[in-house]
Amino acid sequence: AQSVTQLGSHVSVSEGALVLLRCNYSSSVPPYLFWYVQYPNQGLQLLLKYTSAATLVKGINGFEAEFKKSETSFHLTKPSAHMSDAAEYFCAVSDPDSGGYQKVTFGTGTKLQVIP
């Protein structure tokens, strides 16, 4: 079964600093990978996704992620943090063995705190 591991349940950065949220995946076949963001008391919103096209994926709000097969990683980055980026971030993987349908497994989440 596919899985993702998010390193660090809490990450704090200063406003304007680099944001780096780590995600490693486990998959026996090329996976589909996603990053979602959840603001307080809201649902999850898709930030970006990797579907085996370009390894560097650009998403909304200035975020991007790079798929590195050799490291089984899909880390999320943003060059300069804004206060509005404070939220919970989830890495996720789609299980290709789910009979042709999407079955997405989520990581445990990383709470990003942005310090003024």
Add this chain to the structure above:
Amino acid sequence: DTAVSQTPKYLVTQMGNDKSIKCEQNLGHDTMYWYKQDSKKFLKIMFSYNNKELIINETVPNRFSPKSPDKAHLNLHINSLELGDSAVYFCASSSSGQGSGYTFGSGTRLTVV
């Protein structure tokens, strides 16, 4: 116009009661899902329907029964509610096939007292 809408947003009820949560999507997606998010923010899939057909049924107590009257609607009925059922329940939808990602509703916070 909300893409995936859930009702109610909040639900407080006593142990032993039966309750339902409704979900509707206007995106034309074929597949809908129910996820449970616990107090530690962990998300676990419960059910998925594709064109009204149940395709994913994880290990969930049989007190939970999903129903999909058409591909735009997916409801969740819970019998004999227990304290441990307290969580946020999210509905989501997607197009068929891998890689498209989900669109989530804003969630239903269920509190069992």
